[in-house]
Amino acid sequence: MTAFRDSGPPPGADAADTHRPAVVVITDLVVLAKHLRLLDAAGRRGLTPLFVFGPETPADELARHRRDPHHPLSRLADDQVRHVTDTSLDTLLHGVAPWLRDRQVRAVLNVGEVFVEAAGALARTLGLPGPGTHAARVCRNKLLQRLAAPALAPRWTLLDPARTTAPEGWDTFPAVLKPASRMSSSGVRAITGPHALPPLLPGYGPGELLLLEERIAGAEFSVESLVRDGAVLWAGITAKDTNESDTSFFTETGHTSPAPHLTPAQESLLLDANTEFLRAVDFGTGMSHTEFRLTAGNRVVLMEAAARPPGDAITRLWRLATGMDLDAALLDLALGTEPATAPPRRRARQVYLDHPRGLLADVTAETAPVHWVGEQGRWPDLPPAAQGTPPRDHAVLVSRHRGDLLGDQSDSQGRSVSVVLDGPLDADLDRAAHEAARRVTIHTVPPAAAPDTPAATPAPTGEAVR
Incomplete structure (x- = not known):
């Protein structure tokens, strides 16, 4: 049984040149919508872009955009697109195997969260630049992140979803209930005391790893990095807004790049913490996105980390702030070359x-x-x-x-x-x-x-x- 769907060829598309070297871009439509400059960046580098779309991409929308002559995806031939039904490594391999057999694949570039592990394993196996299988695995699991960098971690305990009370000996409130492997703030809830925990537990899946953590009071930031062979070539700090002050949620409601109102010492604390975490997980090559809280006492606490470009408009904010083409930088890193970088000259929000x-x-x-x-x-x-x-x-x-x-x-x-x-x-x-x-x-x-x-x-x- 095949594990990928054919979205249909766009009208008038020519067959891809199988003799040109290629880059495999692994993504979903909602993410690629922000990174369509990759098509032109690949062309300027003499590469044929090959796209794997995951299960979060509606087949009808993908087909509609490929039929639209004004959409960049209409430039792709049918042989340049795979649409797979899940994010497992086996399914990814099934989808890309013909490319790996018939083409010279020079790079594997993942620009979404759900394929981080599978894409990391594929790049590592092919001997191509990537974050590495260990870093990819750790960055998909908040518990592993706590274990990998304990000096940056909040106080935490692991909660069994079947429990009806806080773990024995846990007396740190307010707290935060946090699924270990979800994204986009899904399932993250404020816990005011032991009584607030039991009503929330039925909303999580059986066996789902849940962390109960101390709630860190302080401003939230992310650090975006371009990393090559473990060396940070460029890093920027983004300030974050959330809706936590008047809800029980922690949804991000704003980003400012570069972050304003930080002292040089505070910037150094955040950048050093980012470097410490990347070193702890043996991050190889690619773009990383780490999120921290900075307390009033200048304690830096890791919230979560990702081995892929940041979400929302953050890459666009950094382009407005620095003039850098981060899509081109992502592709250069995936090819093993050093990207062009620049310091911020404006601020974007x-x-x-x-x-x-x-x-x-x-x-x-x-x-x-x-x-x-x-x-x-x-x-x-x-x-x-x-x-x-x-x-x-x-x-x-x-x-x-x-x-x-x-x-x-x-x-x-x-x-x-x-x-x-x-x-x-x-x-x-x-x-x-x-x-x-x-x-x-x-x-x-x-x-x-x-x-x-x-x-x-x-x-x-x-x-x-x-």
């Missing part, structure tokens, strides 16, 4: 907006263009500006589809609309972001008022939020 409950009908904005990135399967290109250009709104990004039901932003999948802006390093981007958000309106309709076809666009009436 992404802010997710609150939304009303109801079915998403429309999003309007007074100044910045609105991009339905979820429906269109592609993000806008956001070119860097000159260093002294005043703050500007770049885009309004809609990650959901028309007709989607908007509710709690309990994890990253629950968010819907964000604004991206940038300005000089000394600009007040908080104020600029507030003004940008004020100019955006999210229109919803009650579920009972929805048309028969969810993808239709109802009139922009009903409840709106600014």
